[in-house]
Amino acid sequence: MSNLPSEPEFEQAYKELAYTLENSSLFQKFPQYRTALKVASIPERVIQFRVVWEDDAGNLQVNRGYRVQFNSALGPYKGGLRLHPSVNLSILKFLGFEQIFKNALTGLMMGGGKGGADFDPKGKSDAEIRRFCEAFMRELSRHIGADTDVPAGDIGVGGREIGYLFGAYRRERNKFEGVLTGKGLAWGGSLIRPEATGYGLVYYVTHMLEHAGAGGWQGKRVAISGSGNVAQYAALKCIELGATVVSLSDSKGSLVAVDGGRVTVEDVEAIMALKAKRQALADYAPPQGSSSLKYVAGVRPWLHVGAVDVALPCATQNEVSGEEALALVAGGCRFVAEGSNMGCTLEAIEVFERERREKKAGGGATWYAPGKAANCGGVAVSGLEMAQNSQRLAWTREEVDQKLKDIMKNAFYLGLDTAREYVPAAEGELPSLVAGSNIAGFVKVARAMEDQGDWW
Template sequence: MSILSEVLSNVKKRDPYEPEFHQAVEEVFESLEPVAKMHPEWVEAGVFQRIVEPERQIFFRVPWIDDNGKVQVNRGMRVQFNSAIGPYKGGLRFHPSVYPGIIKFLGFEQIFKNSLTGLPMGGGKGGSDFDPKGKSDREVMRFCQSFMLELSRHIGADTDVPAGDIGVGKREIGYMFGMYKKIKNEFTGVLTGKGLNYGGSLVRTQATGYGVCYFMEEALNNIKNKSFNDSIVVVSGSGNVAIYAAEKASQLGGKVVAMSDSKGYIYDSQGINLETMKKIKEVGRKRINEYLKYHPEAVYTEGSSNIWSVKCDIALPCATQNELDENAAKTLIENGCFAVGEGANMPCTPEAVHLFIKKNLVFAPGKASNAGGVATSGLEMSQNSMRYSWTFEEVDSKLKEIMKDIFKNTHETAKKYGFENNLVAGANIAGFVKVASAMYDQGIAY
């Protein structure tokens, strides 16, 4: 048994009920055998064993009072996974599906994603099984204040800097930042994704979606001599990532014909009207079938997973983990799809990923292609530290260059280790090597 197989086996024995975490570790480790052979000193120093074990896991209860005066209790958590190259950095997710396995998978992915940006950020993730949907603003505020009452003990601008994720947008970040400031009596860049009127960064809302397209445009140009121009695009999801991936894809010349939410998807052969989608999702927070009220010629279909039956050239899964399985991958390939870029975290199952690579599609793994969000969070941290702000154009330009550099690093690393055009292997190795070398330099005690 190789050292990597042994580590993976121990992960599954130690945490047997965390399949998402197992999947994330396995996906990274299947690329790292050449690295282990090239760096026996890392094997000797236990780097591979240490990198799969979080430095710290914090779990706490979050009591709050609903609008009826009834006490509710949720679970809060923060996994501070790795700080070898910088303070922990990663989002907070508020969703009923949140449990330790989800947070650990996200935190593990975050280590390598942050490494790829080239910015000094470690990996972490957190959240709660609280569901903001259907809650009043006051209920969300009371929950966020209670959540931060405990979380504030464990975070700081130079220790751990959370951001948003599913269920955590500008409203939730605002409530949490206000509570942190009250508790600590200090105004620091402890959270990113803040409002522009109190330290937020321009482009942060658009960053992940824009970044996916910047990465994909580089990959398409370099690997297939293609681009978004005149391509048919399908984007799953309808949150920030999906909306702004669709916006940038359209700006680059693509036509986005389908988007989804958790209940179903909209197909519009004329191209999705993004102003309508923003009105429905960002302003009204309504279901995607509301699109038909404005565009009755469009078609709504129940069941969001069926979106991958829509014929397209480029697919951008931007909803949630494991949303695109092997059958969906086969359908995309049969319909002529030549590129898939992950906007969400691990939205494609391992079977789908292997099929995309086998069939020579341009496949961009989330740890590389959706790193634009955390990259811009890193730029927000820099602006906060300087007490300064850049223009939209300045931040967007920096984001574009970061995503181009991530592609270049990923592509060149894949070739160096014998995985030419395999961006999964390239991203895993490039992200790992930087962190592993830092861990080795800092000694076993780390």
């Protein structure tokens, strides 16, 4: 494919999936699935457009907008919108590709897609963000709909942006429908949606802990990266279940517990308020001048947290390198699960997988869970929001939370059982969750595509 421009993020996501499929018995049992992989790796549709908007000074600004509609074999395209200056087609294709198989693992009727723009909401006024969202949706609205493509939030797109985007869609298309998820509770949103990715991540790791004979969360030391939605609610759920959270981070540095300290509920709530105002973690001052947390500028937390039991990357892609993976293993980390999409580099994944293969469950093996399985709780509750919108109903917090727990349990055991079926393992070796999740998601999508004539 030398005639195509390099797309490093997408190529990494493709190679990670293809590698696990090749190193299983799937293609030996079903060689025709090589054709399915070839077809599924090309998006059904890529939409690229310009977004022209006016800043507060009256100056014209222009950005690039995208929507990658990757696969609709299992349902309407489903995946977030990301507003960040780093956004390009490679990143959105990687995210959309991962989303296909993540959505398949939820068991809900959702295809895979992703979109966004290279617009930076940081430093922008509410009015500028509203004008950008309206200009963005004027074009995007032609290509989405409740039964076609249902975007959600992602980096840079929270409740405020979803509101502006939904209002623009309603006015542009003259329809009030469940075209976006993450909506306000008064106009079609779902309870537990803000918490879903973080909570779901912790529910997933609960099954990892239990299956590996490591007990529950009580007393576990947990390193978390990020300080946005996923990290916040993962930290709160870990603390609720008795774990000790020792780090949070953002793009400028990390907040790390020192001298036996920990991140408290009060710390997380204060950081939530800080991030709602789009301030940096460096601006956080612990209450009463507490010295149990130290801010370290310009670093990720992994080399600074010391001995931990669990690592939860919850910031962005490729945030755990091979070197950092080795440091986590050396510090006794036994469980790594991605709250972010493709949070670990291929080198880091190989470190964790080597540890899993070489050590038995009772011998300190490190067990790694990929984002497409471990963080599928967010899109799962988006799917539940779609279901509630279709019925014009709202479920209780307890109903949604129980459905989320069931979905995460099913995603865990689907990956576990599929790994046992297709990936040879030594006696006492923990199954490969990355291989099992990749194969399970891929097979479900490939079979639907075959049934519908997308490949033959």
